[in-house]
Amino acid sequence: MSAITPCLWFDTRGEEAARYWVSLFPRSSITSVQSWGPENPERQGQPLLVEFVLDGHPFTALNGGPEFTFTEAFSLQIDCADQAEVDHYWDAFVGDGGQESDCGWCKDKFGFSWQVVPRILPELLADPDPQRVSRAMQAMMTMKRLDVATFEAVRAG
CATH class of the missing domain: 3.10.180.10 (2,3-Dihydroxybiphenyl 1,2-Dioxygenase, domain 1)
Structure with missing residues (x-):
């Protein structure tokens, strides 16, 4: 450990x-x-x-x-293999009394912040093609729950 x-x-x-x-x-x-x-x-x-x-x-x-509470200054990022995994965690956190936010961030019912990120996003953000990176960022900025199909379309051009 x-x-x-x-x-x-x-x-x-x-x-x-x-x-x-x-x-x-x-x-x-x-x-x-x-x-x-x-x-x-x-x-x-x-x-x-x-x-x-x-x-x-x-x-x-x-x-x-009660002296301290959670803030977005500390979160945990979940590396999700596919949309099914994104949906599993997003639905669990947001659907069970949590709160969605922008760009794949959400809070669970305890007020703790999570980043639910499909593996394709960091791959796109590390792409050598700056236009592909820009398209991925622009797409992400419009989302709450991150959408793998949209990122696949970005990758395809």
Whole structure:
């Protein structure tokens, strides 16, 4: 496992978020749940730290209280092989109480930001043809959920 593990601060919903995300991604599991003890009588017995793995990457959720909330300054990007995979994650996040944004970004029901990106987009953005790159960027800027068929048309010219 990596020596660097992102720690995501929640008020009280860290375990709920971890269990939800683990249900969506392959190679994912909850590895540990530690509870508050008597040092915090209002939360005693409730989850404090939740260690989990998403698609092979370790994370920690900390139920630390309401002091901090998520912003778009930190997001996770999902490398999607095709439109079916884009739709799977987009529908799960946006369709279950989340919020769509522009250019493949969305928030899930916990307010956490995701970038749901089909593999073809970074391939197009790295293309040696500057006009193809420009067309890909222009197409992306008009979308919320990214559309593989549109990017395939951009690639074809």
